[in-house]
Amino acid sequence: MSKVVLITGGSSGIGKAIGDYLSSRNYTVYGTSRNPDTIQNSLFPLLKMDVCNLESIESAISELIEATGKIDVLINNAGVGITGPIEETPTEEMKKAFDTNLYGPINVIKTVLPYMRSQKRGHIINITSIAGYMGLPYRGIYSATKSALEITIEAMRMETLQFGIKMTNVAPGDFATNIAAGRYHAPVLENSPYKEAYSSTLKMMNEHVDHGEDPSKMAKVVHQIIENENPKIHYKVGAPMQKFSIVLKRILPDKVYERMLLKHYGLK
Template identity: 55%
Template sequence: MSKQVVLVTGGSGGIGKAICMYLQQKGFIVYGTTRKVEKYKDFSDFNLISLDVHNVESIKSAVLSIVKKEGRIDILINNAGIGITGPVEETPEEAIDKVFNTNFKGPLRMIQEVLPVMRSQNSGLIINITSIAGYMGLPFRAFYSASKGALEVVVEGLRMETKQFGVKVVNLAPGDYATNIADSRYTVSASKDSVYKESYQMSLDLMNAHVDSGRNPNEVAKKIFKIIKTKNPKVHYTVGSFMQKFSIFLKKILPNNTFERLLLRHYKL
């Protein structure tokens, strides 16, 4: 069997780069994407191409170039995303639009462009990197949770639509991993007289500590490989620490107020 062709958005760093490196080592033909490919002139670990998930023409150009060269795209991994933190009351509308444009609409643009290729092949696999945060509303991360949760739900419907064409669609929700997401996230700056100033800062410090002490992103790459090798993959997968994954189970079985108290205690609110 010929090597499978994989397209990974957000492949220049963090989880995306770990996925690209791992799959390349496993014998896949890997294309990672970045918005500013000119910053990586000497990059040679895998094929790194220009793509902006906000720009339909950029997506069309990248997909067309891969299909022209390889003749197919077997696997799409929607990894590109951004973080956002801040009180709901004080988050500007343009920041809300930006996070949904990237984390929700971005993967959908990719899917809409790649699906015709996969349908013509009568085969394909789409894996969306969401977040364990997408399973629950979190204080000062509500919009991030919402953007990832929205993608989880859309994919539940999408995979039933594409099943007839041999295209499988799944979600993989990671917990905290050691990446540079904190450097690129949109952080709402609470004003000095904000009623949320103290509680927000405490929560922000805790979030950053979790990322700094996060697990190795190679775990996500290995989970991706297992999903690829699964004949009939599930719709939802998680990867992360035991407690992060267990929190999803707790949310399902505990009364709402009890689970909320656990979160309040965790975030010291």
């Protein structure tokens, strides 16, 4: 029987690309969406799930197990973007971002773990972000949510290895998806002291996404990870300079690295 894969946020972007690719490789793929009835022509079934609602998570997982009898791979992909000067970003919006990008994936993992433990096997892949390896101006909260997920999974992985369960983090750089359209961004306020800097940085971020890489590249990497009997803990997928920026952060003095980021975003 083919491996059963569940992809949260499988209706668009990276999640859809992964689902389409795995379906073509004869995996049994299910995705999730908050509104699956509005999605047409999906190559794989979509279950109704809101990762911010525990009852919704439990219902979707139960439906999957009833249909397939098992879950081999969970891909935590659902997430939201958030931008803005931290001083001007509403606390409620920050909490929403953490609910979706951190607590949501954790609750999905907690729900599938009993099934994987009874199977004595399972693989949980978490889509994080290269932005989670550094504090980026006007993207600080997003960076924080993804960084928190990376560190949480490092700990959770060690806790669950004894049950035959693997956990892997995959950090993408900029990919051509619709994430910019769906994210929360603090408005550029006329009287804001951040107006000029934030406005130019926001424009640059949108351009990076518009000219990002093809999501099928992520799909192929995820497929390779699933097929690997002994996958690494961390993978980075993106343009060479984006991946190299993580290396630079490790080797450069803090203020030198900060100046590099300021120059990149035109903030100095």
